Amino acid sequence: MANFRFKQLHKDPKTRARAGEITTPHGNIQTPAFVPVGTQASVKSLTPEELNTIGVQLFFVNTYHMYLRPGIDVIKKAGGLHQFMHWDKPLMTDSGGFQVNSLARKASLVKISDDSVQFQSHWDGSTHIFTPEKSMQWQWELGSDIHIAFDDCTQYPVTHEKAKESMERTHRWAERSLAKHKKISSSFMVQGNAGKKKTKNQEPLTMNHYQALYGSIQGSVYEDLRKESAKFIANMDFDGIAIGGMAVGDTKYEMKDVLAWVMPMLPEGKPRHVLGVGEVDDIFMMVESGADTFDCVAPTRLARVGTLLIGNKPINKLSNNPIKKHELDITKTKYEKDFTPVEKGCTCYTCTNFTRAYVHHLFHVKELLGYRLATIHNLFFIHRLVSDIREAILENRFLELKRKWL
Amino acid sequence: MANFRFKQLHKDPKTRARAGEITTPHGNIQTPAFVPVGTQASVKSLTPEELNTIGVQLFFVNTYHMYLRPGIDVIKKAGGLHQFMHWDKPLMTDSGGFQVNSLARKASLVKISDDSVQFQSHWDGSTHIFTPEKSMQWQWELGSDIHIAFDDCTQYPVTHEKAKESMERTHRWAERSLAKHKKISSSFMVQGNAGKKKTKNQEPLTMNHYQALYGSIQGSVYEDLRKESAKFIANMDFDGIAIGGMAVGDTKYEMKDVLAWVMPMLPEGKPRHVLGVGEVDDIFMMVESGADTFDCVAPTRLARVGTLLIGNKPINKLSNNPIKKHELDITKTKYEKDFTPVEKGCTCYTCTNFTRAYVHHLFHVKELLGYRLATIHNLFFIHRLVSDIREAILENRFLELKRKWL
Numbered sequence: 081m082a083n084f085r086f087k088q089l090h091k092d093p094k095t096r097a098r099a100g101e102i103t104t105p106h107g108n109i110q111t112p113a114f115v116p117v118g119t120q121a122s123v124k125s126l127t128p129e130e131l132n133t134i135g136v137q138l139f140f141v142n143t144y145h146m147y148l149r150p151g152i153d154v155i156k157k158a159g160g161l162h163q164f165m166h167w168d169k170p171l172m173t174d175s176g177g178f179q180v181n182s183l184a185r186k187a188s189l190v191k192i193s194d195d196s197v198q199f200q201s202h203w204d205g206s207t208h209i210f211t212p213e214k215s216m217q218w219q220w221e222l223g224s225d226i227h228i229a230f231d232d233c234t235q236y237p238v239t240h241e242k243a244k245e246s247m248e249r250t251h252r253w254a255e256r257s258l259a260k261h262k263k264i265s266s267s268f269m270v271q272g273n274a275g276k277k278k279t280k281n282q283e284p285l286t287m288n289h290y291q292a293l294y295g296s297i298q299g300s301v302y303e304d305l306r307k308e309s310a311k312f313i314a315n316m317d318f319d320g321i322a323i324g325g326m327a328v329g330d331t332k333y334e335m336k337d338v339l340a341w342v343m344p345m346l347p348e349g350k351p352r353h354v355l356g357v358g359e360v361d362d363i364f365m366m367v368e369s370g371a372d373t374f375d376c377v378a379p380t381r382l383a384r385v386g387t388l389l390i391g392n393k394p395i396n397k398l399s400n401n402p403i404k405k406h407e408l409d410i411t412k413t414k415y416e417k418d419f420t421p422v423e424k425g426c427t428c429y430t431c432t433n434f435t436r437a438y439v440h441h442l443f444h445v446k447e448l449l450g451y452r453l454a455t456i457h458n459l460f461f462i463h464r465l466v467s468d469i470r471e472a473i474l475e476n477r478f479l480e481l482k483r484k485w486l
Numbered sequence: 487m488a489n490f491r492f493k494q495l496h497k498d499p500k501t502r503a504r505a506g507e508i509t510t511p512h513g514n515i516q517t518p519a520f521v522p523v524g525t526q527a528s529v530k531s532l533t534p535e536e537l538n539t540i541g542v543q544l545f546f547v548n549t550y551h552m553y554l555r556p557g558i559d560v561i562k563k564a565g566g567l568h569q570f571m572h573w574d575k576p577l578m579t580d581s582g583g584f585q586v587n588s589l590a591r592k593a594s595l596v597k598i599s600d601d602s603v604q605f606q607s608h609w610d611g612s613t614h615i616f617t618p619e620k621s622m623q624w625q626w627e628l629g630s631d632i633h634i635a636f637d638d639c640t641q642y643p644v645t646h647e648k649a650k651e652s653m654e655r656t657h658r659w660a661e662r663s664l665a666k667h668k669k670i671s672s673s674f675m676v677q678g679n680a681g682k683k684k685t686k687n688q689e690p691l692t693m694n695h696y697q698a699l700y701g702s703i704q705g706s707v708y709e710d711l712r713k714e715s716a717k718f719i720a721n722m723d724f725d726g727i728a729i730g731g732m733a734v735g736d737t738k739y740e741m742k743d744v745l746a747w748v749m750p751m752l753p754e755g756k757p758r759h760v761l762g763v764g765e766v767d768d769i770f771m772m773v774e775s776g777a778d779t780f781d782c783v784a785p786t787r788l789a790r791v792g793t794l795l796i797g798n799k800p801i802n803k804l805s806n807n808p809i810k811k812h813e814l815d816i817t818k819t820k821y822e823k824d825f826t827p828v829e830k831g832c833t834c835y836t837c838t839n840f841t842r843a844y845v846h847h848l849f850h851v852k853e854l855l856g857y858r859l860a861t862i863h864n865l866f867f868i869h870r871l872v873s874d875i876r877e878a879i880l881e882n883r884f885l886e887l888k889r890k891w892l
Contacts, residue, residue: 121847125531125854128839150822150847157823158843166839416556417563433534433572437564441527441556448531448854 083290084225084319086351086372092478096343096370099473102320102351104170104225105289106162109137111351112367112473114358114466115172115375116459120145121155121165124380125452126459128167133429134456135463138170138225140375143218144179147208148201152218160223172375173224175215175257175296177231178324178355192232194249212256220264220291226320228355229257231296233325243300250298250324251312258316261293292319294353300325301334303341310345320351323371327356335362339369346370360389360406360465364482367469379462383454386411386443389461390423391485410454415440428460429453489696490631490725492757492778498884502749502776505879508726508757510576510631511695512568515543517757518773518879520764520872521578521781522865526551527561527571530786531858532865534573539835540862541869544576544631546781549624550585553614554607558624566629578781579630581621581663581702583637584730584761598638600655618662626670626697632726634761635663637702639731649706656704656730657718664722667699698725700759706731707740709747716751726757729777733762741768745775752776766795766812766871770888773875785868789860792817792849795867796829797891816860821846834866835859 085103092098102109116123116131117140123131131139141161146152158164161171180190180197189200196211212230219227230253234246268288295318299305313321323342326335335357346352351372358376366374379389388408408422421431422439430439430453442450465485472481491509498504508515522529522537523546529537537545547567552558564570567577586596586603595606602617618636625633636659640652674694701724705711719727729748732741741763752758757778764782772780785795794814814828827837828845836845836859848856871891878887 120851120853121844122853122855125858127835127855127858145851149851150843154823154843154847158825158841164841164844164847166844417560419564429533435564435570437556437560438527438570438572441560441570445526445551445555447526447528448857449528449533451854452531452533452858 084292086320086349088348090474092473093476094479095368097367097469097473097478098370098372099470100351100372102170102372104138104292106168106170106225107137109170109373110470111372112363112466112470113137113373114363114379114462115140115353115373116380116462117142117375117377118165119377120149121161123455123459124384125448125455128165130429130456131167131459132169134460135467136169136459138172138373139167140172140174141222141224142176142179143173143215143222144176144210146173146222147176147210147218148203152221155223156221160221162223170226171222171224172226172353172373173219173222173228174355175212175219175228175230176210177215177228177296178233180210181233181235192249194252197232212253213260216257216260216264216293220261223289223291225289225291226353227261227291227293228322228324228353229254229261229293229295229318231298231324233298234300236300236325238300240302240305243298243302243305247299247305247309250296250309254295254313254316254318258293258295258318261291262317265291294318294320294322294351296322296324296355297342298325299338301338303337306338306341307345310342314346314350318350320353321346322353322355324355326354327376332362332365336365336369339366339371343370358462360462361486363462363466363469364486367466367473368478368482379458380455382407383458384451386450386454388422388439388454389458391461391465410436410439411443412440422457423461426457426460426464428457430457430460490698492726492755494754496880498879499882500885501774503773503875503879503884504776504778505876506757506778508576508778510544510698512574512576512631513543515576515779516876517778518769518872518876519543519779520769520785520868521546521759521779522786522868523548523781523783524571525783526555527567529861529865530790531854531861534571536835536862537573537865538575540866541873542575542865544578544779545573546578546580547628547630548582548585549579549621549628550582550616552579552628553582553616553624554609558627561629562627566627568629576632577628577630578632578759578779579625579628579634580761581618581625581634581636582616583621583634583702584639586616587639587641598655600658603638618659619666622663622666622670622699626667629695629697631695631697632759633667633697633699634728634730634759635660635667635699635701635724637704637730639704640706642706642731644706646708646711649704649708649711653705653711653715656702656715660701660719660722660724664699664701664724667697668723671697700724700726700728700757702728702730702761703748704731705744707744709743712744712747713751716748720752720756724756726759727752728759728761730761732760733782738768738771742771742775745772745777749776764868766868767892769868769872769875770892773872773879774884774888785864786861788813789864790857792856792860794828794845794860795864797867797871816842816845817849818846828863829867832863832866832870834863836863836866 215230295313299309354374418436621636701719760780824842
């Protein structure tokens, strides 16, 4: 596992929360870390330089979307995703399994067999087939630093029987994913020498680096299945562990339960990623359970509808949704003449230079700069929150910080 | 005219082209200068810092749009447009006359009398009245460095009779605009002391600076009217001269004729602005006729549909439209795997860091970053072109440069 390491630096004495560091060929990741999503090879509206300034350490790109547009061959020819997007820090890709399945919820566009998943493109209806082997090949060609094994992410709710069937398929696919990944990996002859040796077939350098593979735990909301899956995946030779099928549940309680069952079974020496979760209260819950990284579209998606994350809004006592108190709807008329920053004390580019009134105006007249300023603030907010959490863990005051927030 | 000056630095020996410098309270403008348009208080998708990096010296904001959204009172309360938008360089506003009239072309939403223009909002259909006095007051409250007198910009084509009537109204409104502007100006007691003395009523500092007023020449495509208008406006005590009603014509020949009639009649000591014109061939034509500044939405509007300006595309011999050879449609499939920069040799942010393939992809999947990267390149392209033209004028090789381009 040359060029990919995880080091646990400190563990909170009262919870499972931990601070660590992941080493990848494109740099280190201080954990816990939030992973923004650049679905279509772009973190909505922002440049790589802006992501750097915000403090983003790595981001997530969806293999499914890359496969359809621009096509894996385009990225491969570009020299990999890093080159294509002009991003030189770590990248993470998923297997495509989640997107392929989430389509199935809306229409019967997906056929799943033990061998493969057949689906129709959301762009033009054309038919495509994904297999664990293809997913591994494609992620390698995308050249991301962390891949996810191809998994079967069931719908929700699902019967125990169906969930078990799906989990067992996920395990068979995990084996096929790992075998294929190792095969590609060895053919690149890069173990221990990433970036030094040229490959036989003169692949661009960006693909010629060690690329890690995380296994994915499934099992829906069933304790026995989640534990069985955790045990199975933990025993395999993956570089890290992903917990999948989390964002599909109805309630945050189920999510918390799943992490409470799974996390204690995972080896301390491997990094743990929670797929598709990342609202403010989720972040505390995931970190408390022992998660190291987590990707989520929430901060960027909220930004695009004018919902800005803030830390100092008075709690609305009538609301029992703990999230709401961290959101400000900038489209409301009351911000028309509010010449204070989006969030008082925030040092992001948006809050340093612009007022709520200006951002409100930009949203009101649908100016693109509005989405940018909102996205910058929301990502900065989440990055700062996770940095603060990391610092609190290192100083044994994680629960204190959590109480202050929730 | 303290804090506003125009200095002609050099005149091309073979044409009317000239290089100069406009001094404003927010800094100097090297002319000729292209003026990008920030219609709704934002140059589409870009931050002020990006505009600075591109080399933008000033930009244009539409009073009509500011009046409707967010409302002049909001900008006034913010401390003026500079503060509202976080832009500390020169700004130009128009009178609202053009927008009010351009609506009339689409529907009978406008009623023009000698006293005022009554129109319905394009947002919600509500009724509003503009007068020369109101336009002056609003532009002052917006705090831009260069205002335009309220004018009657006729439709095109228009009969000589109608054009004459409209021109005469424009002249009466020019007198009312100038009188009102001088009245406001003196009430601010800032002549010769901009930014030093506090005003009686404690208006924010941004409005407490000398704000220049340009008179606007009209007369459609009729030589006698244009000359009469030029003479009338040139004889008034304006800080500069705007040539209006240019962007409404059908052909570039008419535009060229109008400038050829008007320009020789204007005083050398005042800056000349052409309203709403700025494609590549227009720029050479305007500068050659003696224009100093010109605003246009073309570079930013083209960017948003994926049309990128380039200087080195082989001329299509079948096309007799001279513009086309400077345009590249990045949405075309042939750029899918083109890993060269948008324009070879261009040093803009987009061309330095990204490929045609990536920009093509962003447009293909409608990612906001695509519009940004295209806008950055197009504005950089135009700014570089106008800088090159200025240098050529200073070195007596303007026509040589023009031949190279057109």
